[in-house]
Amino acid sequence: MQGGSFFDIFWMLIIIFSLWPLFQQKNIEWARLRLIRKIEEKRKSRVITMIHRQERLAFMGFPIMRYITIEDSERILRAIRMTPDDMPIDLILHTPGGLALAATQIAAALIKHKSPVRVIVPHYAMSGGTLIALAADEVIMDPNAVLGPLDPQLGQFPAPSVIKAYQIKKAGLKDETLILADVAEKALNQMKNTIKKILMAKGKDEKQAEEVADLLTCGYWTHDYPLTVDVLKEIGINVRTDVPDEVYDLMELYYQPTATSSVQYIPVPYGEPKKENVPIKKPH
Template sequence: MVSVLTGLGVVGWSGIAAIFVLLAGLTVWQQSRGRSDDDDVMPIPVPLPTPAKPVASTRKAPPAGVAMAGGPGTDGQATMLNDGSGPIDHSHLSPWEAHKLAVERRAEAFAKQRGSVVLKVIHHEFDEYVDGDTAIEAIDIIRTAPADAQIDVILHTPGGIASATQQILHALKNHKGKKTAFVPYRAKSAGTMIALACDEIVMGSSAVLGPIDPQYAWMPAPILAELTQQKSADRISDEMMILSKMAQQAVTEARRFSCDYINDAHKTDGTCDLTNDLINGGRNHDYPILPEEAQKFGCNITTNMPDLVFGICQPPPKDDPVLVVSMFNTQQKEGEAPAPAPAPTKPPVFR
């Protein structure tokens, strides 16, 4: 033991001491960074304008550990909104809180300009979609709005659960006031159905809608439903037989409720041909339907998208990577694959 200690020499011990000093410095830096992040989330004493109408958000927050893409107005500086309401001092907010504040200010300004109740169905991440929580928030804002209030639905979503979507469609259908859907970028699948439930759809010039064929067990239900017609029963497993039967039910239900809830403004011939085509039209579920094609379907669509709506649908900022130093021996041995790099810490996201 003594020989090992003395054998390191001055240079060896100096190197070890430098490593420990570096580790201690990194620890202190990360602790101070954590305190700084905590300070950033303190509310800013800037009064917000009172909206003329209530504004609701149906954005579902994904679990911690999910990073999000960056967007404008989140650099921690004062940002001038294009609604004429003046600058917002973001210097005391975290990037995510600053983004949230900017989006809410834009939504409030849009509601004031339109004299409407704004309902946001906005999803950015892969595990965000129309679900039960989305339905509850949407139903509550619609049922508490004045009976003749104009509802503006801002959509940016990949789709969602059929039963939750049907609840939102039912609430929209029973509302007597005008309903307008705004799709600046995308409203696929269930989002397309929500848009079709409105009297008018306003799309960005490059925005997309999509087919509304149900997906069952991660497979397109119309194709899965035909399995029993393509193969004899003795060549199909019990599990696939059950899935095929359930897919047939899903397609039948989708045809019925999509036809029931589509707004008359999009039924040029008064039939269910449009929704049936969007379910069984032979298109891939991710097929993009641009405004020009949607207009050819007979949908009541315009492309005069207000700039504020583009701002409302901007994604939150990405997180900053954090340096991670391991004190364990990670030296690669001969013949072994290199060890994977540690994943960066992800920030919590806001609702």
């Protein structure tokens, strides 16, 4: 009996430790939903999040990287359909980018929504995330947050660079290179036209939209170049920097890498030091 009891306890501990990450994940998800609801009540809007951080699988704890997928666009389109025409949308974005198809679908759906659409970027929204941000009536960014260029990527090569290489050296190229250059030209034109349509739908005239679309796609910057708030304002994007505090709180509820972080600090805000009235001792 004693042996049986010991093994019962042993297996019970194994089950608890195996399921603990799942319980922890569910607890985090409930906390996120409560905070999202709080933001909705405060801002009188539908809050949608697309936050791609490195997360842990619920069972084994292995980290996985995420990006914009067709599944993301499907869920966001469903959330938009469930939102009344007279209710604003706040889309919180934190993403390295992803599939152009998915990002284009999301942007098109946001444009069609009849009430104001605000995209909130607490840290970064690169590539496809930037395309989605362009479809908003307002982009609300942290003063240090960034967006990114929209030059199409063909595997490991940016489309503008492929076209430039083809123009410099046309003779003696392999068929594969010629095909790649043709696809790159098509991808570049498609992205330019998509950006132009989005910007014109948001009130830009055709010339302004053409200039911004060309700047974002032509390879003037590398694909990972950070477009800061100042740069975005210079090119005519409607940007504000008053990110709600609750959005920062929400970001804290997303898993971080499982390894020990290389960044550490005391997680409390510091204010101005209080001046204490220290009595001055008179010399004897």
